[in-house]
Amino acid sequence: MSAIINDYPWTAHPLVVSAPMARVAKPPLAVAVSKAQGLGFIAAGYTSDNLDDLLEEATNLLSDRKIIHSNDFSVLPVGVGFITWSASLKTAIPVIRKHCPCAVWLFAPPTGFQDLVPWATQIRDATSNRTKIWVQIGSVADAIQVARVVRPDVLVVQGSDAGGHSLARGASIVTLVPEVYDKIGNEIQGPGGKPIQLIAAGGICDGRGVAAAVNLGAQGCVLGTRFLASPESMIAQGYQDEILRASDGGSTTVRTKIYDTVRDIHGWPDEYNGRGLINQTYVDAVQGMMEEENRELYLQAMEEGDQGYGPKGRLTTYAGTGVGLVNKVMAASEIVISVRDLAYKLLYRQKQMSRL
Ligand SMILES: Cc1cc2nc3c(=O)[nH]c(=O)nc-3n(C[C@H](O)[C@H](O)[C@H](O)COP(=O)(O)O)c2cc1C
Structure with a gap:
């Protein structure tokens, strides 16, 4: 024991x-x-x-x-x-x-x-x-x-x-x-x-x-x-719905710093980043969108509440690769x-x- x-x-x-x-x-x-x-x-x-x-x-x-x-x-x-x-x-x-x-x-x-x-x-x-x-x-x-x-x-x-x-x-x-x-x-x-x-x-x-x-x-x-x-x-309904919906976390989540940047969180030591479900914030960042514009769009998405989550949404949905096991x-x-x-x-x- x-x-x-x-x-x-x-x-x-x-x-x-x-x-x-x-x-x-x-x-x-x-x-x-x-x-x-x-x-x-x-x-x-x-x-x-x-x-x-x-x-x-x-x-x-x-x-x-x-x-x-x-x-x-x-x-x-x-x-x-x-x-x-x-x-x-x-x-x-x-x-x-x-x-x-x-x-x-x-x-x-x-x-x-x-x-x-x-x-x-x-x-x-x-x-x-x-x-x-x-x-x-x-x-x-x-x-x-x-x-x-x-x-x-x-x-x-x-x-x-x-x-x-x-x-x-x-x-x-x-x-x-x-x-x-x-x-x-x-x-x-x-x-x-x-x-x-x-x-x-x-x-x-x-x-x-x-x-x-x-x-x-x-x-x-x-x-x-x-x-x-x-x-x-203590999470938004939209966040929890995404946790239940998402599967195959190895390909649907990613490690990135962009989810901190758009939420105006600065100070994480360089060697850290965060794993979350891939959404539009990440896709746009990879395609070259400037951080300022990405943050502006994030702030707009916040006003949408639960609708702001999801692959086409922008609100941060931190989750591990095991997310597909959570049903x-x-x-x-x-x-x-x-x-x-x-x-x-x-x-x-x-x-x-x-x-x-
Ligand atoms: C939404 C979320 C917030 C987290 N916040 C913290 C935190 O504030 N401090 C911390 O030490 N770890 C934090 N972690 C990481 C956890 O301590 C833990 O290592 C991780 O959740 C384990 O992996 P799993 O999510 O696959 O179970 C967070 C994880 C998630 C999913």
Whole structure:
């Protein structure tokens, strides 16, 4: 059984985690996932400004905490994710001290992974090590560097199939997770000499993906795109309809920076871009449209609301290559339970077979 669930005692194996998706993953999603014995992350995203309100809301939603199978009520059983090139550590610290989330997830530092050292140190100090440090990385070199420099509790190993932002150049979890596992191995240890735990992310949408990732060396999995088709996600109807409609994500999604440019988001470190469904914004950019005109058309599309999505639309629809595996809206709790149950069955069946 996986060691990771000892740190999050309300969770069950294999661990199913909902990603801290900026503007999408709010307390209702994270709490629903944790209540189903997964681990839900709230996205602080680009800013730490409204973090206190978000964690207050999560606390209220968890007032019936007994539902969570846990003996340890000294942490809030949800995590918080920060895009660290943009969010403020100074603003975050007093709120983290006040609410003590079980984990903080750090992504995309502005100049290098050294930038994450003050985040890890100050957060650990603020909650006497009760808040675990998760860092999302997308390459073997970054995994080794983060393990040595930041010593996180968890490395989220993000493969190139992931929806939203990740490294522009990268491998899928099929090679990334086992290579990180082999390289980090027992040589590099996390805090307290404990092994650093690996969680896989990118393209995982059902129990088959989770079982595969566990066989590759992960102790659990992060799902982002799959949770876009849950009522608890804060997304426009037009966006959710596109997630349900789209298939064959390897050819219908693309990694690009244009979706940031048209939304006037500047500051992502050069090596990152975002994966989303191909739409008119992207097609026009490839055909040479100037960024200014593309942005102007994007702003016009915003006025169309839900009609602004789709292949002929312009509104950004971040999604991973697994989008074709997401075919219906399900409660977040149902997603967690069905994904975990299938993964468990597949893993158990494999164990039985290996004994023959
Ligand atoms: C809409 C969307 C928003 C995201 N926002 C963030 C974010 O704010 N911070 C972060 O670390 N990762 C973010 N991600 C990436 C996820 O953490 C995760 O790596 C990814 O969703 C996993 O791949 P999947 O979408 O194929 O499941 C986002 C992903 C999506 C789809």
